[in-house]
Amino acid sequence: xxxxxxxxxxxxxxxxxxxxxxxxxxxxxxxxxxxxxxxxxxxxxxxxxxxxxxxxxxxxxxxxxxxxxxxxxxxxxxxxxxxxxxxxxxxxxxxxxxxxxxxxxxxxxxxxxxxxxxxxxxxxxxxxxxxxxxxxxxxxxxxxxxxx
Amino acid sequence: xxxxxxxxxxxxxxxxxxxxxxxxxxxxxxxxxxxxxxxxxxxxxxxxxxxxxxxxxxxxxxxxxxxxxxxxxxxxxxxxxxxxxxxxxxxxxxxxxxxxxxxxxxxxxxxxxxxxxxxxxxxxxxxxxxxxxxxxxxxxxxxxxxx
Numbered sequence: 492x493x494x495x496x497x498x499x500x501x502x503x504x505x506x507x508x509x510x511x512x513x514x515x516x517x518x519x520x521x522x523x524x525x526x527x528x529x530x531x532x533x534x535x536x537x538x539x540x541x542x543x544x545x546x547x548x549x550x551x552x553x554x555x556x557x558x559x560x561x562x563x564x565x566x567x568x569x570x571x572x573x574x575x576x577x578x579x580x581x582x583x584x585x586x587x588x589x590x591x592x593x594x595x596x597x598x599x600x601x602x603x604x605x606x607x608x609x610x611x612x613x614x615x616x617x618x619x620x621x622x623x624x625x626x627x628x629x630x631x632x633x634x635x636x637x638x639x
Numbered sequence: 640x641x642x643x644x645x646x647x648x649x650x651x652x653x654x655x656x657x658x659x660x661x662x663x664x665x666x667x668x669x670x671x672x673x674x675x676x677x678x679x680x681x682x683x684x685x686x687x688x689x690x691x692x693x694x695x696x697x698x699x700x701x702x703x704x705x706x707x708x709x710x711x712x713x714x715x716x717x718x719x720x721x722x723x724x725x726x727x728x729x730x731x732x733x734x735x736x737x738x739x740x741x742x743x744x745x746x747x748x749x750x751x752x753x754x755x756x757x758x759x760x761x762x763x764x765x766x767x768x769x770x771x772x773x774x775x776x777x778x779x780x781x782x783x784x785x786x
Binding site: 517520521523524527528530531534535537538541546547548550551554555557558561562564565568 | 665668669671672675676678679682683685686689694695698699702703705706709710712713716717
């Protein structure tokens with residue numbers, strides 16, 4: 492192998508390494524970002540759950556519902572980049588039509604939850620909370636619980 | 640004739656034994672609840688930071704700011720019960736006037752940030768992020784970091 496060919500080989504290898512590192516860094520950002528949104532949903536749902544079980548007063552119930560509805564709206568876009576990792580199973584992207592439909596439905600349901608809470612009171616919305624927050628049905632299919 | 644007394648003592652003993660347990664459970668709920676709020680703020684602030692560093696598209700900047708504002712407004716009530724624990728230092732309740740004023744300021748500043756972001760997008764709101772999210776100045780005094 493001539494020195495020039497060897498140099499081209501080294502340059503190609505270094506370029507490939509740099510490129511793969513850059514992609515890995517971007518991928519981590521995408522995973523982190525969608526996890527921020529999902530953790531917001533988790534924390535706010537847990538706060539609402541504490542109110543449902545009467546562990547804490549429900550003064551902030553509507554605020555928690557609003558935060559959930561806003562986060563739910565952002566979630567589908569955060570999963571659009573096909574970047575596997577975190578707790579997402581590969582099925583998120585292989586079954587994208589189903590997953591994105593579930594996410595869209597979730598956003599609509601949480602919007603409805605806020606509308607009901609504001610028009611008929613937080614207690615009425617809380618009465619249908621399982622219908623508005625079907626988190627588990629999606630997690631059972633698309634979330635890898637072993638990667639916490 | 641002395642029989643009822645032991646029974647009464649048993650009842651009193653049972654109540655004494657039960658009450659600390661139920662009070663501990665209540666305290667843990669209070670701590671858990673405020674931690675849900677603070678963790679939400681942490682997640683949303685981190686998402687905003689990623690957007691500001693241009694690691695993530697800015698499309699949802701205003702929505703993150705809105706969640707931050709909504710959540711900040713719930714924090715004060717969550718800290719009202721004087722229950723030390725979690726990462727909250729006891730000085731938080733000893734200096735309640737200062738702490739609650741800081742939370743009021745945070746609520747006002749994040750509401751302003753959210754309004755600016757909604758009206759003018761990230762370009763209009765970004766210069767206000769640093770002054771709105773003064774998390775460290777409060778954490779330095781009132782938070783005991785437990786990793």
